Amino acid sequence: MFFALMGAVLAVTLACIGSAKGVGIASEAAAAVIIDDPSKFAKLLILQLLPGTQGLYGLVVAVMILLKIGVLGGSPNISLLAGLLYLAAGLPAGIGGLISAIAQARVAVTGVTIVAKKPSESSKAIISATLVEFYALLSFISSFLMVMNIEKLGL
Amino acid sequence: MKRIEVIALQSDAKSIVEFLQRSGTVEISQRPGSTRPAYAGTAEDSSLVQLHTHVNITQFDKTLHMVNSALAVLHEYVPAKKSLFASFTGRRELSLTEFSARSHKAEETLRKANEIIALSRRIEAAHVVITHTRSQLEAMLPWQDLDIPMQFSGTDHTSAIVGSLPALYTEESLLAALMESFGIESGGTDALLREVDDMAGVGQLAHPLIFSEERADEFPPVFISVISSSREITCVVVICHKDDEPLVRRTLRRVGLSIHSDPTKHPPAVRIARFRARIAEAQAEIADASAQLAGHKHERDSLEFLSDYYLMRRDKYEALGQLRFSRKTFVLEGFIPQKNTKHLEEVMNRHFNVSVTFEDPSEDENIPVLLQNNPLVSPVEDIVESYSLPSRTDLDPNPAMAFFYYLFFGMMLSDAGYGVIIVAATLAILRFLKPEGNMKRNIQKFFLCGLSTVFWGALFGSWFGNIVYVVSTTFLGKNISLAPLWFDPVTDPLKLLILSLILGFIHIMVGLALRFYNMCRHGEWLDALFDIGLWWVVFAGLGVVVGSMALTVTFPLQTIGLWIAAAGGLGLVLTQGRSNKSIIAKLFGGIASLYSITGYFSDILSYSRLMALGLVTGIIGTVVNTIGSIGGGGIGGAVIFIIIFIAGHSINIGINALGAYVHVNRLQYVEFFSKFYEGGGKAFKPFGIKTKSYKFKEDK
Numbered sequence: 001m002f003f004a005l006m007g008a009v010l011a012v013t014l015a016c017i018g019s020a021k022g023v024g025i026a027s028e029a030a031a032a033v034i035i036d037d038p039s040k041f042a043k044l045l046i047l048q049l050l051p052g053t054q055g056l057y058g059l060v061v062a063v064m065i066l067l068k069i070g071v072l073g074g075s076p077n078i079s080l081l082a083g084l085l086y087l088a089a090g091l092p093a094g095i096g097g098l099i100s101a102i103a104q105a106r107v108a109v110t111g112v113t114i115v116a117k118k119p120s121e122s123s124k125a126i127i128s129a130t131l132v133e134f135y136a137l138l139s140f141i142s143s144f145l146m147v148m149n150i151e152k153l154g155l
Numbered sequence: 156m157k158r159i160e161v162i163a164l165q166s167d168a169k170s171i172v173e174f175l176q177r178s179g180t181v182e183i184s185q186r187p188g189s190t191r192p193a194y195a196g197t198a199e200d201s202s203l204v205q206l207h208t209h210v211n212i213t214q215f216d217k218t219l220h221m222v223n224s225a226l227a228v229l230h231e232y233v234p235a236k237k238s239l240f241a242s243f244t245g246r247r248e249l250s251l252t253e254f255s256a257r258s259h260k261a262e263e264t265l266r267k268a269n270e271i272i273a274l275s276r277r278i279e280a281a282h283v284v285i286t287h288t289r290s291q292l293e294a295m296l297p298w299q300d301l302d303i304p305m306q307f308s309g310t311d312h313t314s315a316i317v318g319s320l321p322a323l324y325t326e327e328s329l330l331a332a333l334m335e336s337f338g339i340e341s342g343g344t345d346a347l348l349r350e351v352d353d354m355a356g357v358g359q360l361a362h363p364l365i366f367s368e369e370r371a372d373e374f375p376p377v378f379i380s381v382i383s384s385s386r387e388i389t390c391v392v393v394i395c396h397k398d399d400e401p402l403v404r405r406t407l408r409r410v411g412l413s414i415h416s417d418p419t420k421h422p423p424a425v426r427i428a429r430f431r432a433r434i435a436e437a438q439a440e441i442a443d444a445s446a447q448l449a450g451h452k453h454e455r456d457s458l459e460f461l462s463d464y465y466l467m468r469r470d471k472y473e474a475l476g477q478l479r480f481s482r483k484t485f486v487l488e489g490f491i492p493q494k495n496t497k498h499l500e501e502v503m504n505r506h507f508n509v510s511v512t513f514e515d516p517s518e519d520e521n522i523p524v525l526l527q528n529n530p531l532v533s534p535v536e537d538i539v540e541s542y543s544l545p546s547r548t549d550l551d552p553n554p555a556m557a558f559f560y561y562l563f564f565g566m567m568l569s570d571a572g573y574g575v576i577i578v579a580a581t582l583a584i585l586r587f588l589k590p591e592g593n594m595k596r597n598i599q600k601f602f603l604c605g606l607s608t609v610f611w612g613a614l615f616g617s618w619f620g621n622i623v624y625v626v627s628t629t630f631l632g633k634n635i636s637l638a639p640l641w642f643d644p645v646t647d648p649l650k651l652l653i654l655s656l657i658l659g660f661i662h663i664m665v666g667l668a669l670r671f672y673n674m675c676r677h678g679e680w681l682d683a684l685f686d687i688g689l690w691w692v693v694f695a696g697l698g699v700v701v702g703s704m705a706l707t708v709t710f711p712l713q714t715i716g717l718w719i720a721a722a723g724g725l726g727l728v729l730t731q732g733r734s735n736k737s738i739i740a741k742l743f744g745g746i747a748s749l750y751s752i753t754g755y756f757s758d759i760l761s762y763s764r765l766m767a768l769g770l771v772t773g774i775i776g777t778v779v780n781t782i783g784s785i786g787g788g789g790i791g792g793a794v795i796f797i798i799i800f801i802a803g804h805s806i807n808i809g810i811n812a813l814g815a816y817v818h819v820n821r822l823q824y825v826e827f828f829s830k831f832y833e834g835g836g837k838a839f840k841p842f843g844i845k846t847k848s849y850k851f852k853e854d855k
Binding site (some may be wrong): 050057060063 | 196541542621649652760761763764767768770771774775778810813814818820821824825
């Protein structure tokens, strides 16, 4: 039980740490631009929020684990081995989210300079930042598939 | 796109240019390198001249700048109340008669603009005075208690030194410091002995006298009065005998004396009062000018009009500058979209005495691109535009892209409730705020994306997450849930993943098909067959393998599939190196090309984001509902539920719509366009009315 919960904890906390750091870094850069030109706020907001999605993926994985192990209603009763498996399943979303969010934030910061100097090219900045996002998605998908299928092992 | 050439009488030049500006369909551009216009009369060719309109243009730019800075001043001092939706609304309409009525008032408005700018200059000047005076005042404040003017130099027999020292001193400690410094310098020379009695005329000062009687043999007698002292600065008056002045002054300087130069004859207290009065005066000035500016706030409308008006005139003169004149006629060249040619010719022939000719532009010209699509497709044109416009060898990717754009967006947001909200919001904006141009197309785009979201949400049975189930169990005590029309992705995520990958495969195949078609269109059908056809053979073979595995029909089908794929692969090995010279290089080129299978593989896997983002929306929505229902049934529970429902779902819709928008763009740009699209076209920029605040209706 404890290990399964730990899997949910790691998935959501690590991903959220990454997102918090990422959004923080991107927002600092964006704030510096907004000082000079508040009208760019809407465009910059997208770049600021992009590193924030990793936290969401972590949350989804955590919720799925909680559902599966019966913390959110149902009977919380699983074996030690299954608990360890859930712990393992939570890791991709957590670690992948943590590192990809920070990497994405660095792209976003450069994107902020693009928006500051050439606002018409902002979509290119956003697309560049999404390239990183894909790896967070891959981590999320693998975590999700693991969590969904552990109970089928019958442990 | 056609080339247009207009030849008309010089006397009509202005009105024709005005007409073209209102119609907004022609991009004026001279044929590159053709100095000779294509009409007879060679004798006149050399006399074709261009008007020098840049003088007028500079003039208009100046006026425009003035009007715009007046507007900026108004914006700064009297900000207008802007509604939340201001950025969606279109320009205000103005009929042609209103236009001329308003343009007659241009002079008057211009004078107002001047007044506004003058007022803002007054405010700025007053601010400068205030900062300047403040710093003077601050420098003077330590001297407040000095009751003689600062330039007071002494009486008949004495010298007064008024200055400041950069440290904290009292009268005693300063004297000690002076004597110590003096001692170091001169070693206490006897030549400087002075009688105490020589100090005369100092008693009249109110401050205590400090004579250095006991050490008169070392340092001349001085009177020291500390006016004020702090850690940074000590203000002192030092009085000594006239003959001692150089020595005392030198010693003081060594301790760090600096003399303040104040040119007036008034004591500091008077000066301080005057500075304060000056600041108050400047502040009154600012208040007065600001009040006058506020009185001008009704000028904003006419100023905005004036800004538009001068912008139009400026553009008109710029266009006039591109015409070429003979003695009686002029020539105008440019590009015009094919669809507008007929109408324009008709109208121009009716109003003016002109010759309008159209012809196809030559091959080597850089022809501007104007995208033209039906109303379902045109909203996504911006997406293509922000990537790159099609070059002349490209197909217009919009029609193919539009379908997948809406499809994928809906699949990633995939909540029918959110879709309904988007549809309602965009409809309301289109209906009530009447946006224009890009903004209108954006809103239309989101409207269509919203429809697709409703579609997918209904298929997956997601309405604000699982709102129906939660509400019915929490508040009604029944167990109702909206069954998905197809399947529930949360219980069967693998099915959704496979669906995503299949859609991705189709998307990429469509991209390849477009490339195939485009190559055939340019007569490169053999290359098309080798580069794309053979890949299709490989994919078909692999498809058979995967299909037979899924259907568990193992033996014959799987082997057949493998053979087909292998045949395709062999074909690729044989053909892909064909541009290389030697046989070996050809073979290596062919084998290397097989590696791009990994590219296709990762491209298709990239569509797994369709699944991931779709799942996230639904699950977060469900989480919001679950949190909302913790209050249980009853009134209190309902209130909690409604608050959490609104806040949670607003955040979810915002962040997931953003995600869907960003990722759908990426799928188009990276996975789809890379298959067939080059871009690099130049946008068609017609000569027209590019105003900011007003648009003009044609009076019929």
